[in-house]
Amino acid sequence: MPPDINDPKFKKLAAAVLLRHERGDAEANITSAIRDFLIETQLAKPDEIVEENPPSDGSRRAVDLTALDTFIEVKRRVSNMQAGFNPDPDYVQQIDDYLALSANEGKGVRTGILTDGKYWLLRWHGAGAVKTTATYGFTLLNADGWLTLYEWLRDDALVSLENIPLDRESIERHLGPQSPAYQRDIDTLKRLYERSDDNETVKVKRRLWHDLLRSALGEIARDNAQMDDLFVRHTYLTAVIGMVVQASFGIDIRALASSNPADLVYGREFRNKTGLQGVVESDFFAWPAEVGGVNLLATMARRVARFDWQHGSAPNDIAALLYETVIPPDERRTLGEYYTPQWLARAMTRELVTDPLNQSVLDPACGSGTFIAEAIANFIEAAENSDMHPSETFGKLRDSVIGIDIHPVAVHLARAAYVLAARTAIEAASYTSITVPIYMGDALQLRYRSGDLFAEREITIQVNDDANTELAFPVSLVERPETFDALMGDVAEYIESGEDPMLALDDHHINDKAERDALAATITTMQRLHAEGRNHIWAYYTRNMARPVALSRAKVDVIIGNPPWINYNQTVDILRTELVRHSRNTYGIWAGGRYASNQDVAGLFYARSVDLYLREGGTIGMVLPHSALQAGQYSKWRTGAWRGSQGTRTLSVDFGYKTAWDLERLQPNTFFPVPSSVVFARNLGLAANAIPLAGEIERWLGSAGADNVQRVSVAIIDTSAAGNSSYAGYSRQGAAIRPRRLIFVERIENSAIFQARNTITVNPRRGSSDKAPWKNLDLTAITEQTIETSHVFDVYLNESLVPYTTLEPLKAVLPLKTDDNELPIDESGVGGIRLGGLERRMRARWQTVCKMWEDNKARANKLDLLASIDHYGKLSAQLEWQYDHGDRPIRILQSEAGEPTAALLSQDTAMVDETLYWITCKDIAEAHYLLAIINSDAMAEAVSPLMPKGQFGARHLHKHLWKLPILEYDGGNALHADISDAGKSAADGAARELALLKQERGDDVSVRIARRELRAWLRSSEEGKRVEASVEELLGG
Known part of the structure; x- marks a missing residue:
């Protein structure tokens, strides 16, 4: 019971503590006052407080007070006569020593308090540096602060709140x-x-x-x-x-x-x-x-x-x-x-599980158990509205809702969710032993041998040790989960206690000779592992990892969940080969080519879940990336006819069974890293004709999780089926000029009396887009560095680009000279460069930054610094164009991400960063034609459905705009000429507006402000309206 805050005795107790502190009383007197405060406030009972308590057996020293699990060491002055809360290090060491003795010698893990009645310092074994800030320290300034002291002791120090x-x-x-x-x-x-x-x-x-x-x-x-x-x-x-x-x-x-x-x-x-x-x-x-x-x-x-x-x-x-x-x-x-938000799990469960008492439900990627809890709630609600006796509910539920996840912590979360959601059913049940059906296992079954007669009889789990140890279990036993789980638990306990583990076979009536023989070998192996100190985990590990195989033989009525969305190139090497093999050879859904880098395992997880666990006629609904509805990497998956390259069979589904949900427009759209969808299907088996994911989808509009979400039908736009403009061939992404901290620079004044000829002095440029670990490096070695101007280049980035025009480029120091036609490549040279191709100062700098690169790049990155910058020849290609323009002597820049933005690049020697694309043009008229198209709102609206989606909408533009019907410029075409003329007028007007903006705000106007103001001008000006009208006619036609 909390103390009565109006009772004056508590203030008096605190006053007594402070008075003894202020008088400098003996430690015993202060201790006595603190003890009284603890007892009267009921923070501890008298029998829970021990005075002069040794911190460990045999210790000659004693802690002044021990209350509950807390040591309290009292001093006349904690701060050793210094002003304020500055604990004496010797006193801190004393309480730390007490805590260490208690922890190391079996007396318990405790919290410690060092106090003089006014200042209270919280410590524990291994607490490290002293912290006197709130929570870790408390100051009792006056007796009126007794309640705050009480709460601090209750919540943080003694932890006595009940x-x-x-x-x-x-x-x-x-x-x-x-x-x-x-x-x-x-x-x-x-x-x-x-x-x-x-x-x-x-x-x-x-x-x-x-x-x-x-x-x-x-x-x-x-x-x-x-x-x-x-x-x-x-x-x-x-x-x-x-x-x-x-x-x-x-x-x-x-x-x-x-x-x-x-x-x-x-x-x-x-x-x-x-x-x-x-x-x-x-x-x-x-x-x-x-x-x-x-x-x-x-x-x-x-x-x-x-x-x-x-x-x-x-x-x-x-x-x-x-x-x-x-x-x-x-x-x-x-x-x-x-993890899936509860509102979405509930909506999907109600959509799919329409007869919960007669449908079995599996979540093969159950995570924290959100779908599991919803399926259980759905089942129990139906059971309560039926004539099912409460004592029968859990037994039926146990076979009706099942979960698998390979994440070793997620299964703990899901098991807790399961038993808490089913608690009323469990309490009413009358079972002596029953297994909660949440298993830590590989739902894709990539870790098991399959396809041979041996795999039909036994499930083999790899120990992955130097001896290639295997643990084999009869499939017939694994398919009896209650017996298998209890048996493996008893085997482990018998081995641990030194009893004969073979007795467990008799305890559980394992009488089949084949089963006993197979288990005998496995039990012998487990005994050996125990002798080597490695047994304690295997009973748990094996019985869990074996369950997906048994489940795949039983089949379920409904599969529901949210599969992993990781890209194939993010997966573990040992599994990646199997994932790609199944995607390509088993199901034929591997897109490859230009889609390979974007392909994730969610589509494979969906297909394989249908194949392994869903009965023919059963239904599935899973949360998938929004790209599943329209992007090219899912094009083969969307056919619903999954036939691998080996051509042995075709697994078919009906995507038309239920309309897919498009969740992209819900706000706020932050529940997943990218916008999502939900796709439903019915398993048609191996003989039927598939129904593809096409036609219409149901788009959800409104607030995420709200009851009044609006659902509207919209057409699916298959971005992989869109056509290609010839401009895709003239468009190229800029170079990966990074790490930016090592390459981009800012000019500074030279501290010397004069500057060496043809040199400038620079510092590393610091920007908001710098990434770890580079932004945290010590860059002293390349700070205030003098470098030859022949190695300093103007570089245009996304932050340089605004509609129709550009802001100032950045400066970068690159391993080539401004008049070079090609890179001085030497694969055996430092960072891939022939050092003789660099000026002397640049040569030293390049060696320094290359060492920084090698010391700090990701371990999986095998590229040297030049190979990284010139990846796929994106820097070399710019040098080649600068050397020979061919019949396309003009470049424009286009944004790589966000709202389509483009500008003319008039500086031939400038370089282009990977955040931009550069497009070559035959003449200035064609350039203005493209500028008008790319900068128009009509383009932004038309290309949005073709772009990959992020949390904040359409994200990466790349070359997706060239999937639109944009014909190559023809000066004889009246519409083309009109668009070009409109683009020139808009470019001239944008340049004037930017100049006025700089006059008002200064030359250092930010890209964010410049884009905002120029787009506002375009939408209100005659020049901008003319562009929109002509581009709408082009795209509409």
Whole structure:
């Protein structure tokens, strides 16, 4: 019960503490006043406080007060007579030593407070540098601050608050990074992990976790230290989620923390009392219990137990909420993790699962369990409205809603979502043991042998060790999930306890000789792995990884979900070959060619899910990138007739079964990294004629998640079927002149008395588009550097381009001279350059930046610096044009992304960056013709459906505009001539407007302002209106 804030005794208690501080009383007197405050405010009971408590057994030293899990060390003056809150380092070291002794010698993971009554400093073992800011420190300025002190002690130091409400804010506040207790637990886990880096069990779990994470998310651009940090946080998450689930089902986790803290992650008591298998068990993240971390687990459990699990109602998505709290949004985006919003999962579930009591539903990429929870809610609602007895509901539900995911943490989230959503059904059930059907497995089945007789009888799991160890299981057993799961759990426990694991075969009545013989060999292998310290994970790993094979033999009525959207070139090498093989040879949906770099695995996941898991006549609905509706990389997939190059069979679907949903126009469109769609289909099997994804789609308009979303029918525009203008052949992307920090420069004044002839002095240019790691480098070596002017080039970038005209170009230092016709290439030279082709100062600079490039580029990047800049010959091509214009002596620039923008480039020697395209023209009339077309609103509207979509709409223009019917300029064509003349007038007017803008705002007008003002002028001026009228006639005709 919280203290009465109107009761004056609490202010008096705080005043007593402060008075003893101000008088400089003995430490014992201050300690006594603090003890009184803790007891009277009910932060701790008298029997929860110990005075003069040794931090470890045998220690001659003692902590002044121990309250709950917190050491309180009291001093007369914390700051050693200095003004303000500046804790004496010796005192800080003293409390840190106490905390270290307690943690290292088995007395528990504790928080510490160093205080003199006025200043209060929070510490924990491994806390690092002293922080006195809010949360980590508190200052009691006067007795009126007693309530704030009480709240600080309650929430951050003693963590004594009970019956914490189960709302998002409280969960984030007490279990996430905002809490000092969270930082303490993470630091402790990191130390445990670092001390156990040579433990074979921990190494195996860390390796398998990493392999599965890469399979789920693709290649992860992080070093080992960063991945270790993520592994530790995933460990914290899964431990807390497991404790939450146990507490929600009535397990007294506080008592378990005292009697058997290891079981908080092993889950034996939970399984014994609830009969629920496969929810809390020894997996990748149970390692703290195996390496001396039981005290930490106990501390964490006591903190989790302070929530009101029994009388409150934990939200079904609490596990996902915890995940989002611990792994921040920017990091989730970096990892490529995006979870489906609940409103979309609910809409899809209601659309597809129309008879929940008689339809089996599978989510083969179940992630955090959003679709699982919605399918369960749908089922339970139907069960409650039927004559089904409550005791039968869960048994039926268990066979009706199933999930698979290869992400090792996602399955924890989904299992928690499953049991919390099904809690009422579980409580009414009467099963002694039942497995929750959420499996950590490879839904695409790329990791299993298939296609031979042996694979029909056994499922083989690779251990991936130097001995090429395999664990084989009879398919007939795997298809009996209750028996298989319980058997594997018992085998692992028998091996762990030293009993004969073959007894488990008798316990579970495995009487078939073939099954017993196959399992005998596998059990022997598991015993060997245990002897090598590598057993603890394999029972969990194998029974989960084997489940997709068994599921593919049973088939389901409905598949629903949100598959991974990663590109093939982001996938793990070992799987990429198999992914491409299935895409090309099994289903014939590989687009390849110019679409290869854009092709993602979502289409393959959709097709393979139909093939492996969906019964003939069954239905599927999945969230896909918006490009699935229209882009070229999905063109073969959209046919619905998936026949591989080997031509052995054709799998057919009916995309016309339900109209696809176009979610691009919903606002805000930030729930996925790119706009999305939902595509439905019916499995027609191997004999029927496919119905392609064509005709109309249903576009959703309005606010994302709102009840009043408007749905309108619109035609599908297949961008791969659009024609090509001949200008596509005259258009070329600029060069990849990056890293910008190493190449672009700004001229500065030379500090010498005079400047060497034909040189300038430069600094690296810093810009908002600079990327890590380059923007964080120490560039002293190329700062205030004098360089020959022959190596300094004007370069036009997207930030130089405005409608019809340009702003000032940037300066770049390049490894060629202004009068060179070709690059001084030497493949064996520094950075791919023949150093003799460079001036002396440039030669030194080039060697410096090449070393920076090699030291800091991505490990997967094998290109030297020149090869990167001149990738696909994009720089060389510009030199060739400068040397010989041919019959196309004029260039215009076109934006690579965003709203179509173009301008004349009058400087022949200037270079063009990759953020722009350059287009050659026969004469100035043709240039004006193209400028008018590209800068028009009519063009922007016409090309938008052909462009790939980002969160903020049509994003990358590239050459998509040349899919429109834009004929090559013909001066004899009256419309062409009129467009050219209109373009010239608009260009002249834009130049005048820009000059006026610079007079008003200064020469350094930003590209954003210049584009905004010029487009406003174009839309209101006669010149702009004339352009629009003539271009509309061209595109309309």
